[in-house]
Amino acid sequence: MISVAIMGHGVVGSGVDEIIRTHKDRLFSAIGEELDVKYILDLRDFPDSPHADRFTKNFEDIVNDVEVRVVAEAMGGLNPAYDYTKRLLKAGKSVVTSNKELVAQHGAELLQIAKDNNANYLFEASVGGGIPIIRPLSKCLAANNVDEIAGILNGTTNFILTKMIAEGMGFDEALKIAQELGYAEKDPTADVEGHDACRKICILASLAYGKHVYPDNVHTEGITKITLEDVQYAANYGCVIKLIGRCKVEEGGMMDIGVAPMFVPCSSQLANINDVFNGIMVRGDCTGDVVFYGKGAGKLPTASAVVADVIDCALHLKRRKLIFWADSKEQNILPMEESKTALYIRINTEDKEAAYNTLTSALGEVKTLSRVDAPENEVAFATANEVKYGDALNAVEALKAQGAEVISVIRIGNL
Amino acid sequence: MISVAIMGHGVVGSGVDEIIRTHKDRLFSAIGEELDVKYILDLRDFPDSPHADRFTKNFEDIVNDVEVRVVAEAMGGLNPAYDYTKRLLKAGKSVVTSNKELVAQHGAELLQIAKDNNANYLFEASVGGGIPIIRPLSKCLAANNVDEIAGILNGTTNFILTKMIAEGMGFDEALKIAQELGYAEKDPTADVEGHDACRKICILASLAYGKHVYPDNVHTEGITKITLEDVQYAANYGCVIKLIGRCKVEEGGMMDIGVAPMFVPCSSQLANINDVFNGIMVRGDCTGDVVFYGKGAGKLPTASAVVADVIDCALHLKRRKLIFWADSKEQNILPMEESKTALYIRINTEDKEAAYNTLTSALGEVKTLSRVDAPENEVAFATANEVKYGDALNAVEALKAQGAEVISVIRIGNL
Numbered sequence: 109m110i111s112v113a114i115m116g117h118g119v120v121g122s123g124v125d126e127i128i129r130t131h132k133d134r135l136f137s138a139i140g141e142e143l144d145v146k147y148i149l150d151l152r153d154f155p156d157s158p159h160a161d162r163f164t165k166n167f168e169d170i171v172n173d174v175e176v177r178v179v180a181e182a183m184g185g186l187n188p189a190y191d192y193t194k195r196l197l198k199a200g201k202s203v204v205t206s207n208k209e210l211v212a213q214h215g216a217e218l219l220q221i222a223k224d225n226n227a228n229y230l231f232e233a234s235v236g237g238g239i240p241i242i243r244p245l246s247k248c249l250a251a252n253n254v255d256e257i258a259g260i261l262n263g264t265t266n267f268i269l270t271k272m273i274a275e276g277m278g279f280d281e282a283l284k285i286a287q288e289l290g291y292a293e294k295d296p297t298a299d300v301e302g303h304d305a306c307r308k309i310c311i312l313a314s315l316a317y318g319k320h321v322y323p324d325n326v327h328t329e330g331i332t333k334i335t336l337e338d339v340q341y342a343a344n345y346g347c348v349i350k351l352i353g354r355c356k357v358e359e360g361g362m363m364d365i366g367v368a369p370m371f372v373p374c375s376s377q378l379a380n381i382n383d384v385f386n387g388i389m390v391r392g393d394c395t396g397d398v399v400f401y402g403k404g405a406g407k408l409p410t411a412s413a414v415v416a417d418v419i420d421c422a423l424h425l426k427r428r429k430l431i432f433w434a435d436s437k438e439q440n441i442l443p444m445e446e447s448k449t450a451l452y453i454r455i456n457t458e459d460k461e462a463a464y465n466t467l468t469s470a471l472g473e474v475k476t477l478s479r480v481d482a483p484e485n486e487v488a489f490a491t492a493n494e495v496k497y498g499d500a501l502n503a504v505e506a507l508k509a510q511g512a513e514v515i516s517v518i519r520i521g522n523l
Numbered sequence: 524m525i526s527v528a529i530m531g532h533g534v535v536g537s538g539v540d541e542i543i544r545t546h547k548d549r550l551f552s553a554i555g556e557e558l559d560v561k562y563i564l565d566l567r568d569f570p571d572s573p574h575a576d577r578f579t580k581n582f583e584d585i586v587n588d589v590e591v592r593v594v595a596e597a598m599g600g601l602n603p604a605y606d607y608t609k610r611l612l613k614a615g616k617s618v619v620t621s622n623k624e625l626v627a628q629h630g631a632e633l634l635q636i637a638k639d640n641n642a643n644y645l646f647e648a649s650v651g652g653g654i655p656i657i658r659p660l661s662k663c664l665a666a667n668n669v670d671e672i673a674g675i676l677n678g679t680t681n682f683i684l685t686k687m688i689a690e691g692m693g694f695d696e697a698l699k700i701a702q703e704l705g706y707a708e709k710d711p712t713a714d715v716e717g718h719d720a721c722r723k724i725c726i727l728a729s730l731a732y733g734k735h736v737y738p739d740n741v742h743t744e745g746i747t748k749i750t751l752e753d754v755q756y757a758a759n760y761g762c763v764i765k766l767i768g769r770c771k772v773e774e775g776g777m778m779d780i781g782v783a784p785m786f787v788p789c790s791s792q793l794a795n796i797n798d799v800f801n802g803i804m805v806r807g808d809c810t811g812d813v814v815f816y817g818k819g820a821g822k823l824p825t826a827s828a829v830v831a832d833v834i835d836c837a838l839h840l841k842r843r844k845l846i847f848w849a850d851s852k853e854q855n856i857l858p859m860e861e862s863k864t865a866l867y868i869r870i871n872t873e874d875k876e877a878a879y880n881t882l883t884s885a886l887g888e889v890k891t892l893s894r895v896d897a898p899e900n901e902v903a904f905a906t907a908n909e910v911k912y913g914d915a916l917n918a919v920e921a922l923k924a925q926g927a928e929v930i931s932v933i934r935i936g937n938l
Contacts, residue, residue, distance in 0.1 A: 127666055127809060137733070138665045232663060238810035240655070240663030248647060248655030250553045251542055251830035318552070377816055380795045394542060394827035395653035395817060401792055402813035412809035415666035427842070 109142045110422045111175040114182060115192060117150040117163075120206045120233070121182035123411025124418075125159055135415070139422045146176055149183075171195050178421040180414050181205040190214055197221045197229060202425070204417035206233035206410050212307035216320035216435035228429045230417035235261065235308045236386050238409025239402035245315055245390060246431050252392030254316040258354035258523050261308040263384035263404045264292045264299035265331050265351040269369075270382045272339050273348050279334060291384055301330035302351060302367040309353030312388070313365055317357060319436035321365060327444040329368040338516050340479040341454065341488045345520075347371035348379050352521055362442040370521040371452055371490075377401075378523050389523065445498025450520035452477070453504065454488040457512035463487060466510060470503035471495045490520060524557045525837050526590040529597060530607060532565040532578075535621045535648070536597035538826025539833075540574055550830070554837045561591055564598075586610050593836040595829050596620040605629055612636045612644060617840070619832035621648035621825050627722035631735035631850035643844045645832035650676065650723045651801050653824025654817035660730055660805060661846050667807030669731040673769035673938050676723040678799035678819045679707045679714035680746050680766040684784075685797045687754050688763050694749060706799055716745035717766060717782040724768030727803070728780055732772060734851035736780060742859040744783040753931050755894040756869065756903045760935075762786035763794050767936055777857040785936040786867055786905075792816075793938050804938065860913025865935035867892070868919065869903040872927035878902060881925060885918035886910045905935060 112128070114121050128135065128143050135143050147170050148154075148163050157163070167188070170176055179196050181203055183189045189210050196203050198221060205211065211218070211231045222229035232242045236259075245254075260266050264286055271282035283300065286292035298304045306328040313321045331351050342349050350372045355365035372379045377399040381387035386404025391397050403409040420429065451471070457463045464487075467474045473492035491500075504514050527543075529536050543550065543558050550558050562585050563569075563578050572578070582603070585591055594611050596618055598604045604625050611618050613636060620626065626633075626646045637644035647657045651674075660669075675681050679701055686697035698715065701707035713719045721743040728736045746766050757764050765787045770780035787794045792814045796802035801819025806812050818824040835844065866886070872878045879902075882889045888907035906915075919929050 131666060131668065134668060135666065238807070239813055240659035243663050244655035244659055247835065248658050248828065248831050250834050251546060251550065251827040253546065253549060377795065380792065392653070392827065394538075394823040396821075396824060398654055398815070398817035400813070400815060403811050406811075408809040409811060412666040412807065413663065416663050419665050420662065 109144050110139065110177055111144050111146040112178045112180065112418060113147040113149065113170040113176050114145060114180045115149040116181065116183035117148055117152065117154060118182065118184070119407045120410050120414065121180070123407040124180050124182060124414050127408065127411050127415045129158060135419065138419050141422070143418065143422065146173065167192055171199050176201060177425055178202045178204065178418050180418055181207055182414065183207065184209070186210055186213060193218055194221055197225050197227050200225050200227050202228040202421035204230045204414055204421060206414050208234040208307045208311060212310045212323050215311065215314060216433055219432050220435070223428065223432065226428060228421050228424055230420060230429065230431065231311070232417050233410045233413035235311050236388055236400065236402065237404040237406060238413050239386060239388065239400050239404060241312070241388050241400050242315065242431070244400065245312065249390060249392050249395060249398070252394045254390060255393055256354065256356040256391040257309070257312050257316060257388065258352055258378065258521065259309070259388035260350050260378055260381050260386050261305040261353045261388070261404065262299055262351060263386055264296065266381065266386070267291050267384045269331060269334070269349055269351065272334070272336060276336060278336060279332065300332055302328040305351060305353040306367045309355055309365060309367060313355040313363065314433045315431070317363065318433045319440065320433055321363065321441070325441050327366040331369050333516070334369050335516070337479065338454065338518060341452065341477050342371050344479055345371065345477055345490060346374050347520070348374060349518065350378060352523070358442060361440060363440055364442045364447045366444065366447065368519055370519045372521050372523050376523045445496065445501065447497045448494040449497060450491050450494050450522070451500050452488060452490050452516070452518045452520055453514065454486070454516040455507055455512045455514050456485045457487060457510070458485055459510065460487045462510055463507055463512055464489070466506050467503055470499060470506065524559050525554065525592055526559050526561040527593045527595065527833060528562040528564065528585040528591050529560060529595045530564040531596070531598035532563055532567065532569060533597065533599070534822045535825050535829065536595070538822040539595050539597060539829050542823065542826050542830045544573060550834065553834050556837070558833065558837065561588065582607055586614050591616060592840055593617045593619065593833050595833055596622055597829065598622065599624070601625055601628060608633055609636055612640055612642050615640050615642050617643040617836035619645045619829055619836060621829050623649040623722045623726060627725045627738050630726065630729060631848055634847050635850070638843065638847065641843060643836050643839055645835060645844065645846065646726070647832050648825045648828035650726050651803055651815065651817065652819040652821060653828050654801060654803065654815050654819060656727070656803050656815050657730065657846070659815065660727065664805060664807050664810060664813070667809045669805060670808055671769065671771040671806040672724070672727050672731060672803065673767055673793065673936065674724070674803035675765050675793055675796050675801050676720040676768045676803070676819065677714055677766060678801055679711065681796065681801070682706050682799045684746060684749070684764055684766065687749070687751060691751060693751060694747065715747050717743040720766060720768040721782045724770055724780060724782060728770040728778065729848045730846070732778065733848045734855065735848055736778065736856070740856050742781040746784050748931070749784050750931070752894065753869065753933060756867065756892045757786050759894055760786060760892055760905060761789050762935070763789060764933065765793060767938070773857060776855060778855055779857045779862045781859065781862065783934055785934045787936050787938050791938045860911065860916065862912045863909040864912060865906050865909050865937070866915050867903060867905045867931070867933045867935055868929065869901070869931040870922055870927045870929050871900045872902060872925070873900055874925065875902045877925055878922055878927055879904070881921050882918055885914060885921065
């Protein structure tokens with residue numbers, strides 16, 4: 109019998125407890141031993157839980173119990189999860205987590221502590237919920253150089269964008285429905301401003317390239333400025349707008365990483381990922397594009413990924429899993445201005461020809477896009493090729509100097 | 524340094540050699556040691572290969588060399604790969620393979636021999652080429668009960684069907700183009716009759732449910748009878764026709780497994796998988812639907828999956844990976860007649876009303892489908908609900924007895 113503890117009895121933590129209770133046979137056949145939930149850490153009381161007798165409010169019970177070999181951290185947030193995780197790893201216990209904020213912020217340090225103490229720190233559930241991505245990226249695609257990773261990493265924003273695209277619903281109304289359905293929080297900032305997606309692409313980038321990428325260093329845009337007009341232009345250009353987290357290592361080793369809404373060609377596998385679903389594309393130099401699709405959040409999908417990591421730890425109690433990346437203080441992130449991308453630019457202007465000329469001279473060939481019922485003075489362009497984002501910002505300034513009102517600047521993904 | 528051997532220098536085997544040569548740094552950082560290709564087994568000469576000096580025509584060189592710890596078998600076919608693999612495993616060497624025929628036919632035995640000799644037998648490349656599926660299914664989804672697996676497992680037939688669907692091309696012409704492009708072999712039987720897909724679904728079913736499923740016991744239909752008329756009816760019903768390998772365990776433990784062309788709703792993720800790409804949907808009781816997408820064949824995608832297995836073996840030289848299933852002589856496959864599915868039935872008849880009445884009385888509610896330019900005496904139906912396939916076959920006989928000519932009977936997938 110292997111004793112485990114679960115920290116946090118919210119959505120994910122209670123799901124972990126439920127799966128361990130309801131999948132006993134499956135877990136036994138996977139591990140060859142029984143998993144026993146010895147402690148559940150939560151400050152609240154849950155007298156109706158089948159495991160009501162396992163609850164504790166005292167973290168010391170867990171860290172000091174030598175029987176506990178694996179701990180599932182489902183508390184979320186940085187504190188006290190960060191301190192608790194460090195103490196558990198230093199005590200030689202393996203920790204598995206769904207806490208993307210903690211992994212994105214302190215992953216390198218926690219992986220090092222795990223290594224120093226011959227323990228494992230696993231986090232399959234931190235990206236893509238129930239979608240297998242951490243293990244496939246580190247194991248199955250290990251013989252590839254990863255050229256690029258791009259994904260729809262946040263279900264809330266994908267739900268909102270799907271409503272806008274499929275039903276012509278405005279952002280505010282779509283957000284309201286997402287909140288009513290429990291897909292968006294009362295304060296939706298972390299989702300709609302892209303911070304959640306940023307944490308996840310940082311974890312994937314750190315894993316794929318072996319050096320920690322800190323979220324604070326990553327350019328992040330949300331979807332709050334996306335309008336139905338942009339959605340229409342995208343459709344007429346054969347695209348849908350998705351919030352994409354992506355990273356790519358340029359020649360010279362600089363990492364081009366960011367989170368932003370993007371035009372995604374309808375022919376891309378990522379274009380067909382709708383509602384709260386997530387999808388992650390990994391472009392390997394040998395495999396070509398591989399895409400992973402599924403539910404990126406939710407109680408049981410996320411909890412099942414946590415429990416899969418518990419199983420893996422249980423099978424590797426005295427051995428290290430080779431999931432690791434190094435800390436990195438060096439500045440290896442490409443400045444946003446140097447990042448190359450094709451662009452869509454929508455403006456209001458009295459002089460469309462001047463705007464066209466300004467853009468073509470700054471950014472090379474551009475195409476003029478159309479939509480029905482566009483106001484007389486509205487015009488939208490798409491660059492035919494990738495341009496430096498800094499050059500595009502300069503071109504935007506030049507347009508403004510000509511008296512144009514620049515309404516939208518959205519990247520066009522090569523996905 | 525870890526010495527490996529590669530058996531076979533065809534498409535996959537030469538790719539394995541190429542990746543090990545061209546990805547030295549990546550492999551070193553994954554393993555912590557260098558991989559050295561000590562032998563390449565092939566009866567042909569390759570004087571221009573950078574590894575020309577490593578070639579041997581004698582299997583005994585490999586099996587008798589104690590330095591060789593991992594062998595990549597990329598010979599294909601049952602013989603001599605079967606004997607060679609057994610001898611290598613008995614010598615305590617780990618074997619990795621892309622050989623789906625061998626795994627589907629002798630997987631249980633070879634896994635047992637590997638277990639008995641503390642060696643590993645891995646086969647990520649045998650299903651889905653470069654798409655990670657074996658490891659995710661056995662590890663990441665380990666906390667789930669797998670309710671169903673369904674996949675587009677053969678790129679050749681998917682290419683042909685895509686041509687038929689997207690370009691209105693006939694089967695024969697599409698097959699000819701597939702052959703010209705090297706996607707189909709001169710004798711395309713194994714692909715177009717579904718045998719290749721059958722081997723792959725057998726491997727996935729064996730892995731997911733822990734008991735060997737033999738291809739000979741699995742009902743298999745190919746796509747040679749699919750016509751453009753069927754493609755049109757499918758489109759008007761909101762579906763595309765795909766060759767689907769699927770398995771599902773029914774209550775009571777009987778496995779419903781088979782390969783057949785199916786109507787796939789356009790809303791399904793599997794509907795958007797086109798050309799030579801593969802896609803595999805795993806329906807877990809916790810995760811819901813998870814889909815894996817990518818190139819299901821080809822030199823480097825498949826070879827990269829083989830090399831990923833080589834890495835895993837190199838990291839587990841003295842330890843066993845827990846990928847295993849037991850042999851099973853018991854008859855646990857649901858007879859095709861008992862399998863439940865919704866169905867599309869197309870007939871020629873002078874009495875459509877009689878046909879409709881026959882079908883509704885036998886199969887419950889049916890919908891009448893349409894297509895433009897259908898001949899006067901043609902009619903197609905879709906059952907509103909799942910029916911027993913045996914009942915459908917009886918209904919087809921009844922239609923024939925009424926003088927109808929039954930042209931097509933195609934399953935409608937709940938995917």
